[in-house]
Amino acid sequence: MTEAERAEFGIEGGWAMVRRHRIRWSECDQFAHANNAAYLLLAEDLRVSHWLAIGGRFALDQPGPLVAQMEARYLRSVAFDDEVAVTLRPATLRRTSFTHDYAVWKQGLVFSSRAVLVSAVPSTGEKVPLSPAIRARLIAEGAKEEG
Template structure:
């Protein structure tokens, strides 16, 4: 992300990924306020893009991330047609799990979230270690091993 994007959305800190989004009517309640689940869907969209950018896949028999826990904090509301930036950064990792931090920005921080992701084999649900190449990329992006 460049300094113009940081200034446009009021982004602070280091982030591995940024995705722009415009709040759609379908993400709003009858008063044109973004529904609380819309924020989580934005995080899901950037999480999937991030996994694919790391070389991960979503295919039967392949390991992939599953959300095991999340903590969210809503700072300010969003409304229909607001332009926002959604950011992601890996925070910590263990043998078969890692955490992501997410933030949604519009004139500063409006939403923050942390998820605990567990790697499981798609199809069987069996817990699996983080693939070595993906682990290395997460560390390059700032994740610290616990």
């Protein structure tokens, strides 16, 4: 992330990924404000990109990150055609799970979220330990190991 992006969107703190996004009409309610679900979809898009970027794959018979829990804080609204920055950072990790922090920025923080992700095989739901390579990438991006 560049210093210009930090200044333009008011981004604070360290983040592993950042993506610009222009709010589409389909993401808005009848008042042209971004719908609450739109913020969660922005986080999902970044989560998928991040998983691929750190060497993960998506297949029914391969472990992938399944959302187990998500909390969200809506601080200020954004509206149709607003340009925002969406950020992601790994926060913590355990043997079969990890957390991501997400944020949406427009002249400062407008939304924040934390997701608990479980490494599991989608076709069976079986929990699988994170691979050494994925663990190393998450730690390199700032994730802290928990018991």
